[in-house]
Amino acid sequence: MSHDFSTPVLDRVNVPADLRELPIEDLRQLADELRQEMISAVGVTGGHLGSGLGVVELSVAIHRVFDTPRDRLIWDVGHQCYPHKILTGRRDRIRTLRQGGGLSGFTKRSESEYDPFGAAHSSTSISAALGFATANKLSGAPGKAIAVIGDGAMSAGMAYEAMNNAEAAGNRLVVILNDNDMSIAPPVGGLSAYLSRIVSSREFLGLRDMLRKLARRLPRPLHSAARKTDEFARGMTMGGTLFEELGFYYVGPIDGHNLDHLIPVLENVRDAAEGPCLIHVVTKKGKGYAPAEAAADKYHGVQKFDVVSGVQAKAPPGPPSYTSVFADALRSEGERDETICAITAAMPSGTGLDKFQSAFPDRFFDVGIAEQHAVTFAAGLAAQGMRPFCAIYSTFLQRAYDQVVHDVAIQNLPVRFAIDRAGLVGADGSTHAGSFDVTYLATLPNFVVMAAANEAELVHMVHTCALHDTGPIAVRYPRGNGTGIALPSAPERLEIGRGRVVRQGKTVAILSLGTRLEEALKAADRLEAQGLSTTVADLRFAKPLDETLIRRLLTTHEVAVTIEEGSIGGLGAHVLTLASDEGLIDAGLKLRTLRLPDVFQDQDKPEKQYADAGLDADAIVRTVETALRKNSVGAFEGARA
Template sequence: MTRPDTPTLDRVAGPADLRRMDDRTLARLADELRAEVISAVSETGGHLGSSLGVVELTVAIHAVFNTPMDKLIFDVGHQCYPHKILTGRRDRIRTLRQEGGLSGFTKRAESAFDPFGAAHSSTSISAALGFTVGRDMGKPTGDAIAVIGDGAISAGMAYEALNNAGAEGRRLFVILNDNEMSIAPPTGAMSAYLSRLYANEPLAKMRSLAEGFESALPPPMRDGAKRARQLVSGALHASGTLFEELGFDYVGPIDGHDMTQLLPVLRAARARATGPVLIHCCTVKGKGFAPAEHAADRGHGVAKFDPATGTQKKGAGGPPDYTKVFGRALADEAARDPDIVAVTAAMPSGTGVSIMADRFPGRVFDVGIAEQHGVTFAAGMAASGLKPFCAIYSTFLQRGYDQVVHDVALQGLPVRFAIDRAGLVGADGATHAGAFDVAYLSNLPGFTVMAAGDEAELVHMVATAAAHDAGPIAFRYPRGTGAGVARPERGQVLPIGRGRVLREGSDVALLSFGAHLPQVQAAADLLERDGLTVTVADARFAKPLDMDLIRQLARHHGALVTVEQGAQGGFGAMVLHALAAEGAFDRGLAIRTMTLPDRFIDQASPEAMYAAAGLTAQDIAARALAALGRDARVVPLIRA
């Protein structure tokens, strides 16, 4: 594949090189950097649109501020690819999101230029304020610059941080990357005029310049600029913006792709700021790459693609992925029950509820990046008599855990939690791995917790959740394709707390919880090749447990092995606790629990990640043999 010609970028070993360039050279650098990002992501896949939207902004920040002494903190971090290229990682950028390669997000362990790790949203201002306090208390750190998008700033945590930062009054820079609209003015005289104004006016007068900027634009652009200012205003006719009311000096909106605006504004702000400053930059997600700019999601997450056409490489055909199975099953249930509604936190496509939204748009609610609000919103709907499905990734649901406990579980409200991205997720790495939900939900009184062993089971669990009004219920399923089993036209309501036996033997029992069932079946095949007979059971429920099934497995087999795609303290721990309470260990019991290890696992293919976790079919078979003992006679260890 032909790589772009990048003579200016080739002279950059780190941000210090940018500070020796003139403004015209920096503009050329931004063009070459954009080409390099497109070229690299075409080979790796990843978050393309968001990275293209901040190319000029990233160049300008590194050219003006003294990174890494000054701390540049990207919110979420999926827009950090240009930053990584400029900060000494260009030689590894084509290992992005691959095993042993660069993370797709900022990561402290990766570079001194990544002062704060991210991947979940709305954390940057809080972290920047922390660095600011550290600076003011004598720690060796300079200014802090938080770059946060208009989506991320919608979350409550961002406003909590803004309120605190405004009250503190410390010198701090927040850059609002607003890619909802473009107000790009024509180049030439207008840009030169604005540059002179921004360079010469005191900081306190900068915010008033936006009105003159708006009036000088043609009518369509003028309306866009006005709407951009209203985004951050307390009211349509407020005398000051919301940020000013919170104690920030507000500058903008400015064109985030015009270096003749960005550089003077950042330089003036850095030179003159004494307290917190918010700089409002309007950008275009996917800027400079037409296929991304014209895509519905602006190229947010892409597979490998042809950089000439933008055509993404399609995966091999096969079973549908779990997310689509859920989305279709939910839409079908909603067609039969008008009380079913769905809630998502800015991930309608990612969670599959977009399928229901296409059929029943008035019954699907996207609350933005606000998981805490989304959970309590769903609780309120449940209290009203509706049947809400709250579809949130496992790691994102962690952000609303207090609400799960206080607003849902404590009140016994029948909110249905559809938990996508259960288990290890591949290229997104540890930040998106659904390791903890089984543990953090199973300890809540009144909760029912399920996990789908295959895509047919997921259809049944959607139906089961829809029919369950006795309290909160959750079901988890992984990212990626299903096991290839036939799916029912309509899900059946499962008996609560009952598992199923898939094959029967007498030597060892393998008890699976969730989507690792194919690997458990493969482990049983390996054991049977060694002459053992194996029972394979699918628990279906972590809470309530199927104790009749578990007792039978323990009593009639030489060993019992539980397997799950979750952390310690989850399903296996529930089984151990229940058996211990019944005194099973007093009579002798060979049991092993297989979980994710007590460490975070970096990005790789899911298969490689599970191998690193010790959860392959071979690992499961070896653990079963170890539980039996090399010379162990295969006899029951619990007597009826």
């Protein structure tokens, strides 16, 4: 293993069963070595750092106390699972994190039996754990389910929906609230640990159960008063009244970095006969690595970095990112129009809206991890005359599709959707890929759906969104840097549903949507070199289609190819439907559609992902050549002429 520190205790742990055999006094050193191993690995691969460092001791304690994998451990979101991966037989591959063919940056069922539930979106852990726990209860199988959820994830309603139904699992369900950003309540040193240990002990719970049974024999008013007195007394000393009202037995807060506090409480909860239990653990993001402790936001997700200095590798200078271009364009629109406001779901820096926030704090809203609320909130703003931009990653907007349909589209409200991370996303893999937004938005009446071919087009499209007041409108753009094209000195309002021809030819037509335009132009050069005169069109709009332009291209070229960074059901499907409705298919039209394959693609370098998906210049050229050959060799030669 390529590191310059020794790990004698960690070297003895390949799977959690090994950890459970260690002397208790070795666990502190194990945690220290595990932390160093994680820092070393992420320094090589990049990835999520701060969150994982914060749960090192918690990972050790959980695997020490619970019988994983029989007891199901579910990490919410999953980006804090790197220490867990090291402890569960994957240490030898930990330096392949987020690389092609390597370990996922999140939990993944196909990767290990210790990952019982895949996660990369927030706030799903309690629902999933409730399912595991209830299934065991119904079947009589042994095993508990443990959900580890961060306090940021507790801002999503789904977590509370699950907790409201948790009684069905009985004592099979344990929820650990990892309070790591803004402490809901700080652990009050030894007193808090002592109280947590006492109230989770078998003796205390046994006494409490006996008193409960006695209280049930009292008249109803006295029975009710006794129950409230118990909850009030523990709520006053420890907090957690909300969780108690949802049916959980609350324990905490306790120091999540103190194994002497953590392990006894976890053991008590493991052995409890009570119903579902919530343990409130306070941790520090970046714990044990000074640069990450000092700047938790900058070290949440990192590039490769130097472990000694903490300095992250910088990408070579290049064009601005699409996210940055969007952010600057929206801030400019905000300067021109005081009705423009911006909404994000816990991603102000990820979406670039922190720039808008700095300029217009009163018109910026971060609603937490609550995409459904974000969309309907935006609909309310629009209905009252504001011009809201709802900036959400493509993969996260899926969580609010019902609200997009019912609260925005049906009511034809002018909500502007800025859809970042459209298309494939490299190291984050299938869970974060923006594969489906064109398909799920362009099927909706009243929607306008645009895709930027480059950063200059994105500026025009943001301006077009700002001025579009007759219904919902969306613009999609990818992760990563732009093409380097000069940005416009002033944005233009695009005509809705009007594409553009960027290269004129006669034989082959390539109809592009989004940033595959550059590959389309490369393919055109190669086809021209073969004597195949090629037109390249940037359609700009998936809905409404530029029917006039598409009809002309399909009827004046021998073969037409559509290309998009999205799944089946998107641009290609809409163009095929138009061709069918117009009877062009019957006329022998050679129309081919290039789109993402019908699979969930694993992480890799973006250029390799697109090559594997058949969405590069090579794929376009192959598609055209195959389509022409299918007619006949003679026809192919004729087309060249």
